[in-house]
Amino acid sequence: MNIVVCVKYVPDATADRHFEADNTVDRVGVDGLLSELDEYAVEQSLQIKEKLGDDSEVTVLTVGPEQATDAVRKALQMGADKGVHVVDDTIAGSDYLATSLVLAEAIKKIDHDLVVCGMASTDASGGVVPAMLAERLGVPQVTMASEVELDGQSVKIRRDGDTATETIEGTLPLVLSVTDQSGEARYPSFKGIMAAKKKPVETWSLADLGVDAGQVGLSAAWTAVESTEARPPRTQGEVVTDEDGSGAKALVEFLASKKFI
């Protein structure tokens, strides 16, 4: 079984995430890392490979700036077998549609039976690229899985939706996305970190994918950010220390003063 796991290199949420003058996200001036939610995708890919116990391969794929190799490297350290990094200046500022187009074209060039994604990125939190990939690749969308079961050519998942818990099934090849409930993601072992250094990582450009520069990047985007504004940080209001019930009294007084009760 050949598994392609898509990962994203994102700005660290604890760092000062911000926008450039052209209203694109600064992905270069801020420390980045493998999006935490993609770790679960890598984990489930590795578990599938381990359960099959054969010569299955996990290829980690990313589209991102030069620094995005860090995300590929982390996935390789966790146990993925090889990496593909699509990097091209013209891709900067792409919207969901261009991103999914580039990923889809890259996936088509990699021998694959199963595409695995995280539930959403931790920067845009869109959660839409996996569905777009399924649409573009013309394969079943089996997404937002909190539990995954592979049975021959069939993938069965538990999807915990807003109003119901569903069991979804599809036949390979398909796009699978997994949530942070799907199983704890492993930390790279020392052995894994050393082994990763020897694993092959290919670098592809847009031309390698046969994608026209006019289809990607900021100028090709089908949405435009008109403005961004930093919200003033919240200022701390009154904080009291509870002493023999004084805390509860003050709390209720506050609620009353704000007309919540």
Place this chain on the structure above:
Amino acid sequence: MSEILVLVDHVDGAVRKPTYELLTIARRLGEPSAVFIGSDVSSAADNLKAYGAEKIYVVDDAEIKDYLVAPKAEVLAQLVEKTQPGAVLITSSAEGKEIAARLAVKTESGVITDAVDVQAGPVTTQSVFAGNYTVQAKVTKGTPIITVKPNAATPEQTDGAGTQEEFAATISEAAKTAKITASEPRKATGRPELTEAAIVVSGGRGTGGNFEPVEKFADALGAAVGASRAAVDSGWMPHSFQVGQTGKTVSPQLYVANGISGAIQHRAGMQTSKTIIAVNKDEEAPIFELVDFGVVGDLHAVLPAATEEVNQRKG
């Protein structure tokens, strides 16, 4: 005036509140046309009309309900083709966003997700980077497809014509490949829906697994109950209660965080609440940086006392 398509979010015909918010927003942009995909529109029709639907497209879901997302996207794509609307509005649930995503590819349109406001244009407002930035955006190609978060608008009751029109969609075989083989509805909690509630009372690690003080306080305020990731990971509350980056994002009038330290993961899910209160034993807890009011104390003592006081005042 162009039609604005609003996908009706309902459970067996019971329309969920955010749909009324979408109809209200649709009214700003054009003429609201509700799209009802289901087996029986009769219980929903009057409500959709009362909240402004000029038209209600009724799509029978016999071929649709057993397959994940793809068929609904096909229905909407066919309606977009037929009506050439000014925009398509869908609620920002996981399913809603996936439908919007596929619709965007099918109609070669831009898509904006998680709008917290939509004004004429349409121009959207989004709250990004854990609420640290507000972004204004618009779609520049095709039919604007916008997913909207709950609480983005106050639903306004203004009668629309509510004219029903049956729409026979053609569902391709390719859309019927992710089968829903089982479905267990979520049990009603008797409390407001977490993402729609005006007040949310949450519990975290500090509850030690006993959510009773949190739940009783929530009930005194008529609030929804939420949980931090720590509480969910410990198995104390189901994931559907989780507020945070990997759970639900809420923006209620009042958010009360109890025994929650306030890590960025949690803050991402509640930082834009209008008023924030925290109760925590640790005066250094980062959550206190966000609060309009805070109590340094044990929630097991503070909440029951506060609950009693609130109930007494209610009389």
